[in-house]
Amino acid sequence: MGELSREIEKCAKDVLWGVLRFFYASRRPFEPPLDLESVKSVLIVRPDRLGDVVLSLPVYESLKLSLPGVRVTALIDKSNAGLLANNPHIDEVLLWNRQRPLETLRRLQRTKFDLAFTLNKSFSATASFFTLVSGAACRVGYKHRQNAWMHEIQVAIEKEPRHEIENNLELLKAASLRKIAQNPELVFNKKEFEKINALLDAKNRHPDRPLVLIKPGTRVPEWGWRLDKFQAVIEHLLKTEAAEVFLVSGPGEESMNDQFIHGMERPPVRLPSLSIRELALLIKKSDLLFCNHTGIMHLASAVQTPVLAIFKHGEIARWGPYNTTSIILEERNSDSLSPETAIESIDKLLKR
Numbered sequence: 001m002g003e004l005s006r007e008i009e010k011c012a013k014d015v016l017w018g019v020l021r022f023f024y025a026s027r028r029p030f031e032p033p034l035d036l037e038s039v040k041s042v043l044i045v046r047p048d049r050l051g052d053v054v055l056s057l058p059v060y061e062s063l064k065l066s067l068p069g070v071r072v073t074a075l076i077d078k079s080n081a082g083l084l085a086n087n088p089h090i091d092e093v094l095l096w097n098r099q100r101p102l103e104t105l106r107r108l109q110r111t112k113f114d115l116a117f118t119l120n121k122s123f124s125a126t127a128s129f130f131t132l133v134s135g136a137a138c139r140v141g142y143k144h145r146q147n148a149w150m151h152e153i154q155v156a157i158e159k160e161p162r163h164e165i166e167n168n169l170e171l172l173k174a175a176s177l178r179k180i181a182q183n184p185e186l187v188f189n190k191k192e193f194e195k196i197n198a199l200l201d202a203k204n205r206h207p208d209r210p211l212v213l214i215k216p217g218t219r220v221p222e223w224g225w226r227l228d229k230f231q232a233v234i235e236h237l238l239k240t241e242a243a244e245v246f247l248v249s250g251p252g253e254e255s256m257n258d259q260f261i262h263g264m265e266r267p268p269v270r271l272p273s274l275s276i277r278e279l280a281l282l283i284k285k286s287d288l289l290f291c292n293h294t295g296i297m298h299l300a301s302a303v304q305t306p307v308l309a310i311f312k313h314g315e316i317a318r319w320g321p322y323n324t325t326s327i328i329l330e331e332r333n334s335d336s337l338s339p340e341t342a343i344e345s346i347d348k349l350l351k352r
Contacts, residue, residue, distance in 0.1 A: 016125070017146045020132065034115070034138055034153065034175055041071045043108075043116040043134050045127045047096040049219075050276065050295030051319070053080045054302050055164045056119055057184035060089035062172055065179035073111065075104075075130055079251075083276050086187050096130070108134055115175065116140070121157065121167045123147065140175050142167075161317040183323050184302040188281050196281045203269050204244055210287040210350050212243040214268065216260060217253040218292040225292055225310045225331065227260055232339035233290070233346070238266040243287070243350065246271055248279065248296065288349050290342070293319065300324055306349045308342065325352055 042063055046056045053076050063072050071091045074084055078095040092111075096104050108130060116136035120127045123144040131139050132150050141147065143154040155174045169180055204211065214234060218224035237243045245268035249257050254273075261267045274282065279296070283289050284303035291297055293311045298321075300307040306325040316328055327345045331337035 020129075021149055036067060036176060039067055039070060039114040041073070041111065041113050041115075042067070043073050043075065043111075043113045043131070043136060044119065045075045045116065045130045045134075046119045047075060047077045047126055047130065048120070048124070049077075050080055050083070051298040052119075052164070052295075053077075053083055054184055054295065054298040055322070056168055057087075057186070057302065058165055058181045059117070059119065059168050059172065060087060061181035061185070062169065062177060062179060064089045065181060066172070066177040073113070075108065080276065083186075085277065086189055088187065096126070104130075105133060114138065117171050117175075118142070118147075118151070119168050119171065121164070138175075140171050142171070161315045163320070163322055164318050165322055167318070184298070186277065186280050186299075186302045188277065188284075192278055192281050196278060196285060199271075199282070200285065203246065203271070205269065206241070206244040209241065210243045211246065211285070212237060212288045212290060212346065212350075213246050213248050213283060213286045215248040215250065215289070215291040215294065215296055217250050217256055218294050219250075220313075223292060223294075223313050225312070225337065226335065229337070229339045229342070231260065231264060233342050234268050235264065235266050236339070236343050237346070238268070242347070245269065246282075246286070248291075249273070250294070250296070288346060290346060297321060300326075306352065308345050308349060310337065310342075325349065 044059055046053055060072055063070060072089060073092045073094060074090050075094040075096060078097045081095055084090055084093050094107055113134050113136040116131045116134050116139045118127050118131040118141035121142050123146055128147045138152045139150060140153040141151040143156055148154060153174050155170055216227055216230040234245050237245050247257055247268040247270050261270060280299040280303055283299050283305050286305055288306050289300045290308045293309055293314050297307055297309050301322040301324050304324045307321050308327050309321060311328055311330050312332060320328055327349060329337055329341060329345060
């Protein structure tokens with residue numbers, strides 16, 4: 001039944017894109033090359049999950065470096081609203097609210113864009129739709145069967161995997177932008193520093209030890225390492241006094257973490273709910289993040305904190321930690337990865 005539903009959804013999307021092509025594909029053809037001196041306003045479309053937005057950060061800095069004075073607008077999902085706050089390379093953030101879609105569309109169409117980028121290397125009907133209706137004079141994106149007609153500048157999809165940051169920047173290069181920033185970066189304000197410093201003062205039982213953040217939860221349970229294995233790692237770190245351990249919760253994971261701690265002889269410090277940016281700053285002030293392959297892993301890249309990540313799915317070359325000290329452990333379609341292996345990896349990273 002699930003496979004049938006997916007086929008019906010796929011057919012419906014194909015019909016939708018056929019209709020959109022009929023109404024939009026007749027616009028005046030774009031005449032290359034792109035006149036960069038005439039570009040005053042740029043739209044970046046990335047209405048995806050946390051990790052995708054983090055990995056788009058170098059795009060905004062690259063635009064400001066290549067086109068001084070350009071106005072940069074980011075369109076992201078409202079769940080990631082705080083992530084781009086205080087970013088000196090972004091002038092406006094448009095939030096995609098699935099409950100109020102017309103509001104997003106009206107705000108999008110009130111602005112005139114000279115250039116728009118659809119960052120998704122894998123086809124996204126949502127992202128493509130926003131780029132299409134933005135009215136941008138020139139649209140740049142990857143060449144998919146469904147939307148190749150809507151991008152004036154297209155990038156072929158390479159078979160060899162490369163990191164998602166590099167995938168994003170490849171679109172800028174295709175538009176002849178040459179001053180490219182490679183690394184994701186988050187900027188924090190004084191209030192955020194004060195809150196996290198106060199949290200550390202209140203919660204850190206052993207400030208003389210390395211601080212390890214551990215997030216056992218993941219969006220799809222099948223993509224996560226067994227919880228009892230995470231527990232074994234935590235018990236070892238605390239018993240041997242190798243580190244202080246803070247337990248991190250994602251949205252909706254609070255009850256799971258209650259069960260996770262229950263019955264542990266040496267439980268970790270349970271953290272209160274934090275915003276994305278506050279969590280990123282806490283990662284920055286920690287010695288190590290240990291987690292599954294989830295969005296929080298990319299926050300460690302943005303603040304250059306060492307990370308131990310377990311991959312049970314996904315391409316490591318595309319989605320692994322970027323430009324930060326890391327160890328990746330794989331456990332594909334098996335239950336073979338032991339807590340002892342993770343403990344050895346944590347020891348190696350802490351000694352570095």
